[in-house]
Amino acid sequence: MRRLVKRPTMKDVARAAGVSPMTVSRAVSGEPGVSPDTAARVEQAIRQLGYQRNDNARSLRQKDLRTSTIGLVVDDLANPFYALMARSVEDEAHRRGYLVLVGSTNDEPRREREVIAAFTARQVDGLILVPTNGGHGFLKQPMEGGTCVVCVDRPAKGLAVDTVTVDNRAGAERAVGHLLGHGHTRIAYLGDRFDIWTQRERHAGYLDALAAHGIPEDPALVRHELRSQSDAAAALAELRALPDPPTALFTTNDLITIGVMDGLGHPDPVALVGFDDFPLADRLSPPLSVVSQDPVALGATAANLLFSRIDGDTSPPRSVVLLTRLVVRGSGAGGGFRG
Amino acid sequence: MRRLVKRPTMKDVARAAGVSPMTVSRAVSGEPGVSPDTAARVEQAIRQLGYQRNDNARSLRQKDLRTSTIGLVVDDLANPFYALMARSVEDEAHRRGYLVLVGSTNDEPRREREVIAAFTARQVDGLILVPTNGGHGFLKQPMEGGTCVVCVDRPAKGLAVDTVTVDNRAGAERAVGHLLGHGHTRIAYLGDRFDIWTQRERHAGYLDALAAHGIPEDPALVRHELRSQSDAAAALAELRALPDPPTALFTTNDLITIGVMDGLGHPDPVALVGFDDFPLADRLSPPLSVVSQDPVALGATAANLLFSRIDGDTSPPRSVVLLTRLVVRGSGAGGGFRG
Numbered sequence: 001m002r003r004l005v006k007r008p009t010m011k012d013v014a015r016a017a018g019v020s021p022m023t024v025s026r027a028v029s030g031e032p033g034v035s036p037d038t039a040a041r042v043e044q045a046i047r048q049l050g051y052q053r054n055d056n057a058r059s060l061r062q063k064d065l066r067t068s069t070i071g072l073v074v075d076d077l078a079n080p081f082y083a084l085m086a087r088s089v090e091d092e093a094h095r096r097g098y099l100v101l102v103g104s105t106n107d108e109p110r111r112e113r114e115v116i117a118a119f120t121a122r123q124v125d126g127l128i129l130v131p132t133n134g135g136h137g138f139l140k141q142p143m144e145g146g147t148c149v150v151c152v153d154r155p156a157k158g159l160a161v162d163t164v165t166v167d168n169r170a171g172a173e174r175a176v177g178h179l180l181g182h183g184h185t186r187i188a189y190l191g192d193r194f195d196i197w198t199q200r201e202r203h204a205g206y207l208d209a210l211a212a213h214g215i216p217e218d219p220a221l222v223r224h225e226l227r228s229q230s231d232a233a234a235a236l237a238e239l240r241a242l243p244d245p246p247t248a249l250f251t252t253n254d255l256i257t258i259g260v261m262d263g264l265g266h267p268d269p270v271a272l273v274g275f276d277d278f279p280l281a282d283r284l285s286p287p288l289s290v291v292s293q294d295p296v297a298l299g300a301t302a303a304n305l306l307f308s309r310i311d312g313d314t315s316p317p318r319s320v321v322l323l324t325r326l327v328v329r330g331s332g333a334g335g336g337f338r339g
Numbered sequence: 340m341r342r343l344v345k346r347p348t349m350k351d352v353a354r355a356a357g358v359s360p361m362t363v364s365r366a367v368s369g370e371p372g373v374s375p376d377t378a379a380r381v382e383q384a385i386r387q388l389g390y391q392r393n394d395n396a397r398s399l400r401q402k403d404l405r406t407s408t409i410g411l412v413v414d415d416l417a418n419p420f421y422a423l424m425a426r427s428v429e430d431e432a433h434r435r436g437y438l439v440l441v442g443s444t445n446d447e448p449r450r451e452r453e454v455i456a457a458f459t460a461r462q463v464d465g466l467i468l469v470p471t472n473g474g475h476g477f478l479k480q481p482m483e484g485g486t487c488v489v490c491v492d493r494p495a496k497g498l499a500v501d502t503v504t505v506d507n508r509a510g511a512e513r514a515v516g517h518l519l520g521h522g523h524t525r526i527a528y529l530g531d532r533f534d535i536w537t538q539r540e541r542h543a544g545y546l547d548a549l550a551a552h553g554i555p556e557d558p559a560l561v562r563h564e565l566r567s568q569s570d571a572a573a574a575l576a577e578l579r580a581l582p583d584p585p586t587a588l589f590t591t592n593d594l595i596t597i598g599v600m601d602g603l604g605h606p607d608p609v610a611l612v613g614f615d616d617f618p619l620a621d622r623l624s625p626p627l628s629v630v631s632q633d634p635v636a637l638g639a640t641a642a643n644l645l646f647s648r649i650d651g652d653t654s655p656p657r658s659v660v661l662l663t664r665l666v667v668r669g670s671g672a673g674g675g676f677r678g
Contacts, residue, residue, distance in 0.1 A: 016456060048453060049460040069440075069461070077429060078635075083422030090416060090443055094450075099457050101408075102441045104429055111433075114387060117355060118438050121388040122408070258618050279597050283623050296417075 016045035047097030070126045070306065071101045071119035073112065075153075078104075081254065081276060081295050082130070085152070088299030089128055096307060098125075107196065109134025120147055126306045128299075131156035133195040148309035152302035154197040155319075162305040164298055164320045168198050168275075171291040171324030172205025173212075175273040176250050178289065178332045180213050184248035184271055188221040188239050190232055190260060191252040199224070202252045202275060221246050232259025240270075247271065248334055254278065257288070271334025277327060287329035297322055355384035386436030409465045409645065410440045410458035412451065414492075417443075420593065420615060420634045421469070424491070427638030428467055435646060437464075446535065448473025459486055465645045467638075470495035472534040487648035491641040493536040494658075501644040503637055503659045507537050507614075510630040510663035511544025512551075514612040515589050517628065517671045519552050523587035523610055527560040527578050529571055529599060530591040538563070541591045541614060560585050571598025579609075586610065587673055593617065596627070610673025616666060626668035636661055 014021040019038060027034045027042040034042075047068040072089050074082040082104075090100050101124060103115035112132045116139070119127060126148035127139075136156045143149055143161075151163040179187050189206050192199050203224075207217055220242060223235040232251070236259070239246055248271035251257040257274030264270060266285055277292040278284070301320055353360040358377060366373045366381040373381075386407040411428050413421040421443075429439050440463060442454035448471045455478070458466060465487035466478075475495045482488055482500075490502040518526050528545050531538045542563075546556055559581060562574040571590070575598075578585055587610035590596040596613030603609060605624055616631040617623070640659055 012456075012460070016453075048457045076426065078423045078426035080419045080422060083419060083425075084417045086422075086441070087415065087417035087443060090441065094442075094454075097457075099440055099442070099461065101438055102425070102429065103433075103438070104426060114355075115433075117351075118387045118436075121351070122438065261619055261622055278619070280600055280617070280619075280623060283600055284619060285622050285624050 012049055013042065013045045016049060017041045044097045066125045066310075067123045068097055069099045069101060069122065069124050070128065070310075071103065071116070071122075071124040072128045073103050073105060073115055073119070074130045075107050075132075076104050077102060079254070084295040085299035088296040089303045092300055092303035092307070098307075105130070105132050107132050107193070113138055116142075120145075126150070126310050128152055128302045128306055129156065130154060131159070133157070133197070148306055150302045150306040150309070152298055160317050162302075162309065162318045162320070164302045164305065164322065165198075166293045166298070166322045166324050168201035168324070169205040169208065171293070171326070172202040172250070172252070172275065173208045174205075174324075174326045175275065175289075175291045175332075176206050176209035177212070178273055178326060178328065179248040179250065179271055179334075180209060180215075182248075182271060182333050184334065185213075185215055186218070186221065186244065186246045187248045187250060188246035189223065189250050189252070190226055190235055190256050191222075191224050192226055192256065194224040199252055206250055226256050226259070229255055229259030229262065232256040233263040236260050236263040248332075249273075251275065257290075261288070269334055272331045273326075281327075282329050284331075286331040289329045289332040290327050292325045292327050294322065351388055352381065352384045355388060356380045383436045405464045405649075406462045407436055408438045408440060408461065408463050409467065409649075410442065410455070410461075410463040411467045412442050412444060412454055412458070413469045414446050414471075415443050416441060418593070423634040424638035427635040428642045431639055431642035431646070437646075444469070444471050446471050446532070452477055455481075459484075464649050465489070467491055467641045467645055468495065469493060470498070472496070472536070487645055489641050489645040489648070491637055499656050501641075501648065501657045501659070503641045503644065503661065504537075505632045505637070505661045505663050507540035507663070508544040508547065510632070510665070511541040511589070511591070511614065512547045513544075513663075513665045514614065514628075514630045514671075515545050515548035516551070517612055517665060517667065518587040518589065518610055518673075519548060519554075521587075521610060521672050523673065524552075524554055525557070525560065525583065525585045526587045526589060527585035528562065528589050528591070529565055529574055529578075529595050530561075530563045531565055531595065533563040538591055545589055565595050565598070568594055568598030568601065571595040572602040575599050575602040587671075588612075590614065596629075600627070608673055611670045612665075620666075621668050623670075625670040628668045628671040629666050631664045631666050633661065 010021050010024050014024045024042050027039045070093055072086055076082060077086060086102055093100050101119055105112040105115060109132045112134060120142040124147060128150050130153045131151055136159045139149060149161045151161055155163045176187060189203060191203055194200060210217060226232045226235055249260060251260050251274040254276040273289045275291045277290045281288040281290060349360050349363050353363045363381050366378045409432055411425055415421060416425060425441060432439050440458055444451040444454060451471045451473060459481040463486060467489050469492045470490055475498045478488060488500045490500055494502045515526060528542060530542055533539060549556060565571045565574055588599060590599050590613040593615040612628045614630045616629045620627040620629060
């Protein structure tokens with residue numbers, strides 16, 4: 001289908017801002033007689049429409065070369081955790097008149113590179129990135145060109161940028177400590193791909209808790225690389241078939257927790273604490289104890305850091321760690337709670 | 340922060356496609372000696388990078404004025420239903436070398452207009468829209484300019500475009516019929532805003548089921564405008580305080596179902612069927628019976644329609660209805676199931 005490339009005009013801006021084109025012209029040229037409030041509305045309309053002032057507008061600042069678009073690159077947008085984070089980023093962007101391009105990497109470095117190449121080719125002003133474990137040297141060029149980058153959920157190896165994460169290791173240690181506190185000593189670890197930073201951190205927290213109780217790691221109880229609910233259910237079946245099976249489980253993300261829940265009986269003697277909270281987790285059978293993190297706060301914090309960089313903050317990169325919370329509901333006890 | 344506007348070059352395209360710049364030049368100019376496979380890879384790289392061929396490339400087709408970007412406008416990206424739909428749209432777009440701008444409307448016509456104005460100003464090739472109940476006359480101009488539009492989840496009043504929905508009315512009738520089949524006659528309706536098309540359809544289905552059993556509507560049992568979990572919990576409390584309270588509930592979206600579940604006892608004599616499925620709904624107490632719709636299929640169907648329009652399909656608008664499924668797990672019986 002043919003299409004005409006139509007750029008937004010000053011008239012479009014005027015309509016969007018609810019003022020006359022003359023007022024837009026005055027605001028753009030910085031002429032007197034425009035109230036700060038009106039100027040702000042015009043500025044917002046210009047950003048929202050992506051209006052490019054023409055050569056007659058002599059007061060063009062460097063700032064106006066911006067596209068007022070940022071890119072958000074997550075592992076999987078269908079995962080409720082990343083969906084909540086994305087909505088939070090979108091709200092922060094919307095408040096500032098910015099748009100958000102969204103892409104999922106599936107945790108594949110190749111798809112990550114493709115998505116980011118497409119975003120930077122569209123001149124995004126900044127990127128909020130849940131990095132894969134791949135290299136990020138390809139970001140050097142766009143960053144030198146002025147594209148700001150903030151990492152969220154995980155740091156990117158060798159990339160010195162603002163990063164927002166949660167205390168994965170301490171959260172996992174607390175979860176496993178809770179199971180140990182209920183007398184469990186054979187505690188299985190059911191985790192996702194070990195090359196994902198958050199997973200390595202959570203595994204380290206699992207080992208910390210065991211070590212604090214003088215319990216050596218039993219490799220027979222550790223399962224990595226669980227990528228789906230069915231992987232998790234299969235791993236649980238294997239663990240239960242051991243001569244000396246676990247009496248408690250630590251699951252390191254919501255997908256794995258769901259898969260494991262599917263394989264538990266009603267009731268079931270095995271205890272369980274998962275990383276990541278659910279709606280209605282207190283109504284599950286058993287009521288599910290979890291390590292809870294706040295994806296909305298992660299997204300908002302990352303967005304605020306990004307916009308301060310876009311606005312010219314050149315201070316050294318920051319690492320912000322948000323705290324997780326152990327929410328105890330019952331499943332951490334084990335021993336045949338009522339179904 | 341200052342930034343240079345750097346457009347992707349033919350060299351960038353060559354790198355992304357894994358071929359020499361000379362091959363890119365040949366492919367772009369349509370010269371012989373380029374295999375169809377290589378040409379396709381170059382074409383994909385051009386789309387992904389948003390590469391604009393320069394004036395020397397004489398073979399420019401109208402198609403090349405595309406931005407290879409589509410906009411997706413949903414009610415709320417944080418809602419798992421729309422997140423699954425968004426990921427599905429993103430996957431379809433990615434396969435074709437397209438990017439996705441995402442925006443949430445909060446079901447507010449004003450925010451919908453803002454988001455769409457910003458998208459069309461960025462020259463999106465098409466829009467997939469979960470429309471609000473507001474007017475959509477503002478879409479006339481971009482559509483005349485060649486922007487393709489597809490509605491999903493709901494139709495837009497007065498907008499003759501491809502639309503993908505589910506059989507909301509029949510699904511609701513089946514849900515309420517299930518409750519009637521268990522002997523319930525006092526069945527409450529707990530719904531979201533009545534100006535949302537899907538909600539009106541589901542209410543109509545509720546009335547259809549009652550009418551089929553010769554039961555007149557009791558306005559005391561009908562609650563609209565429930566916008567949050569706490570709204571739903573409060574409505575449930577009011578309903579239970581009635582002299583003649585309901586023995587069964589029909590909840591019309593996942594948020595309302597969650598709010599109502601929070602207000603039910605363990606066990607509780609009241610029966611419940613909700614619209615929209617959950618992970619672990621079978622492990623809830625009570626195991627939750629639902630009307631299940633498929634957001635991934637909705638998103639993929641809408642995306643396929645949109646891309647066929649972008650590729651030049653000018654046939655009359657289509658209305659595609661996907662079927663819902665009643666998933667019976669136990670909560671529809673009522674009468675004090677074991678908690």
